[in-house]
Amino acid sequence: MTAPNPAEQPDPSGPETPTATPATPGASAAAGPSAAARTAVEVGPAAPVAVVAPPPPPPAYAGTGGPGRPVPPPVRPQSWPPAAPPPPLFGGRWPGPVDAPRPLFLGALAAGAVVAASAVPPADPGLGWTIAALACTGALTTVAAVRSAPGSTVRPGATGAPGRTARPAWALATIALVSVGTVRSAGWLFVLCLLAAAATATLAVTGGRTPLGMLTATVLPPVAAFRALPWAARGLADRRAGAGGGGGVGRTLASVAVSLGLLVLFGLLFSSADAVFAGLVANLLPEISPPGVVAWAFRLLVVGAGLLGGAYLLARPPDLDGLRAAPARPVRRLEWVLPLALLDALFAAFVLVQITVLFGGSRHVLGTAGPTYAQYARSGFWQLLAVSALTLLVIGGAVRWAPRDRTADRVLIRVLLGALTLLSLVIVASALYRMDVYADAYGATRLRLVVATVEIWLGLLFVLVGVAVLRLRAGWLPRLVLGTAVLALLGLAVVNPDHLIAERNVDRFRETGRVDVDYVAGLSADAVPALDRLPEPLRSCALREIVWELPDDGVRTWNLGRARARALLAAEPPREDVVTCPYPLW
Template sequence: MTTTIPHRPAAGAVPDPLMWPRDVWRPDRTSIPPRATVGAALGVGLLGALTLQPSVAGVAYPLTGIAVAATVLATVPPRPRPALLVGAAAALALLVVAALRDAPGLVLACVLLSWLVWTAALLGTRTWTGHALAPFVPWCTPLRVAGWVRRGRTRSGGGVPLGRVLVVAAVSVALVAVFGALLVSADPEFGAVFDALVPSVRVRNPLGRLAVGAAVAAVALSAAYLRRRPPRPDAFAPAPGRPSARWEWAVPVAALDLLFAGFVAVQLRELFGGRGHVLRSTDLTYAGYARQGFWQLCAVTALTLVVIAVAVRRIDRTRPRDRVLARLVLGALCLLSLVVVASAVHRMSLYETVFGLTRLRLGVMVAELWFGAIVGLLLAAGWRLRGRWLPTAVLVSAVAGVLALAVVNPDGYIAERNVQRYERTGDLDVGYLRGLSADAVPALDRLPEPARSCALAGVDIGADGAWYEYNAARSRAREILRERPIGRCEPVWG
């Protein structure tokens, strides 16, 4: 076993804040950034400062993402790898959701997953450890990027000082703002065009916008540097586990198989026995029975994945009998786990039928279905007891699941299910529906009055804003409410 010795920086070199081992991230004292990269990063920062508002889901998110990706892929040699192009496309697809949907939780999930996919593709990670560390690597680059940019200025004959660039940019913006305001007041028609094309005249929080722009420029420069000098987070992945005796891992897994088999037998009795059998056997209401077991089954599914991960590290794959036994006991555990997943989803569907669908209930149901997909991937990997592709496949499944959820439109689906429940039972949780996003407006518009007005009264659709604040869901909601304004909400629906 070789021992990794941290590298000691030479005099005058930029120190590494984390002192990465040499085999993970070698010190960089030679590479210099292309001028086009630095200029493009500053332009991306200006675009982010003028258009991107983190709290507002809109078209500015994908536009900023496209600008960052173009800076990294087009200005930094060599030609990008196909895997990097696919990862960039997936990350941008996730950012596009911010321009189409308005649900805060969905948009946040898409933005965070986009960052994870982009950094994993940029660094070329392949292991669980690499995927987990990749999103944090860009935050470890400020000193390296500063030295990289400084070397570029020094070796290009001094270049143009960054301070002068910022001063010239500030003066230019100030002149456009002052003279633009005068010309806008002189001609209303020109004012409408100028106001739409030059958003800088409407900046309300200059310090906040400056911070956003600086962050976006830093992200672009960091990504460009990482493409030239990427570390290897996969090097932190643990070494293969030491094989154990066959009985040490087979007995616990087999015992768990027997336990799961008994649970599955009871579940089959429930499915074929019907509602009356459940009520007689559990002394609970049907909704109470569903609610009581769902969370426990979710925990069982997650813990099963942990058990499988630990057991796989203890298998001696050089012995044919161990491989055959592993396929049998772990394969049975995966198949029985799929029944547990199905039971959990079934219980949540029963619960939703009685109490209605909410974001939390839909979210945990989707998570449980994703756990089931992971179990299916484990079955495929376990057939040959090789799963180097498994971490990336799980990440791809997460991207596909979130994009599919965006297509389904969670808030719209929740509103639709609650409208159907109201038509069937007459029950409607107006207080909860008021907290949904603009995605729910088309479904809530189908409610009869006064329930419609009461449900729509609390939905925040915002006002018409600048072009970079465009969001398809909010635009559609405003069109609906202009055609059919909100009426009076009677106290019974309050």
């Protein structure tokens, strides 16, 4: 007899009921589909039960879980430490210096700021401006020299690393432009030189060789002045920590205070003992009064901020070489050849007429054009000046969008743009000739002289553009554009514009008997040697206003033009008996 199977015996405690035994995923897989079918048969049709699909197994993570083991939930990324903040403004190209400024830096900057603020004259241009420029240059040169010393940290590839000769050149140009106020008394000329000096000084401390880099450099000095404040504060804090909690800074300030006190004490004693020495001290020092002290403090703040920003830029120059305009999509050959060819033809037709005018003279113009020669010259100069400026823009656009991959394209660029450049030079010569005739007919003025100088500069630019077109390379052109502008301004200062204007008007009076006395009387003291040639009473009428406005110069306000004028007027002053001056004689 066979023994009964224990699994088939009924439960003595009650009726037989199906029981659900929990199974692990591994066990279910081992049971297979036959086990599921057997369970459904045991339930039977009398008690239908909805079959619910088992939930999908949780995803298996690499290195965790497994048969018979619970799978842990996925680990979320931690929120600490927080993500790095975005880079600061100019952080990529201008991270700023890493090390704190050395005490020599701050001492040189403070000395330069004090000397410059004390030397700059309050109103008229003079020797003090040159002294201030030399003091500021010396302070920044000290910073640059210490930064370049062995063992100092210099960012590799800094702007100006290949152009180390360019930065000293910009610095020398800045000194030359500011020094114009020492030799020329024309205020309008000195203002133009100061504006140009601001641009050259910016390039001297920032660098920049591309047009976009040079434009970006113009906004860096004001930003650098603010960014340098925590840098300088860090240097002072390090100095205090190295000196044992502030003794070094305190002793330095005490030494400065004692030195100033000794200078004031003995200076007053020497001044009271000798009148000549007292006058020298009065000329060297700024005005000691509440308004004078406020003006000196303001100059010290402006100069100090500028020097601190310049030192910050020199400590770690920005990288401006990569700032270039995105390459333009080249156009098809017909799209740029057709307009340039038509423009060349138009320029050639106009140049043929101008050559006839240049060599035919006033007789040809009077016989064909109708108006007088002076009216003819006056009516066309400004239009030709605009043509010269617009032509440079056309050439720049053609160079940017014209393709240069093929030999034929390169040949067409050289031929078409080269011809346009040569024709533009003839137009520049025609404009200058018109201005010369215009000045002979109506007299020379400051505006006419400045515009003629601009036209000469445009002619020089056309020569440089012609060279760039022939070489098909213009990386050197942006710096030369600004460099030639600086040279043109310095050349204008060399020819002494107010003296040249007065001389042309005096020569015109001797030839025609016509002169605008009111206009020449408003020129600066530079015009005195030329106006001294006028006969009386025109001489006294022209020089009287200049004498009234001629100041008494000291050391800071000494000016070569005013010194020469003062010597001539002392030898032969204007007549005081001339009461009525003639009206302008045109």
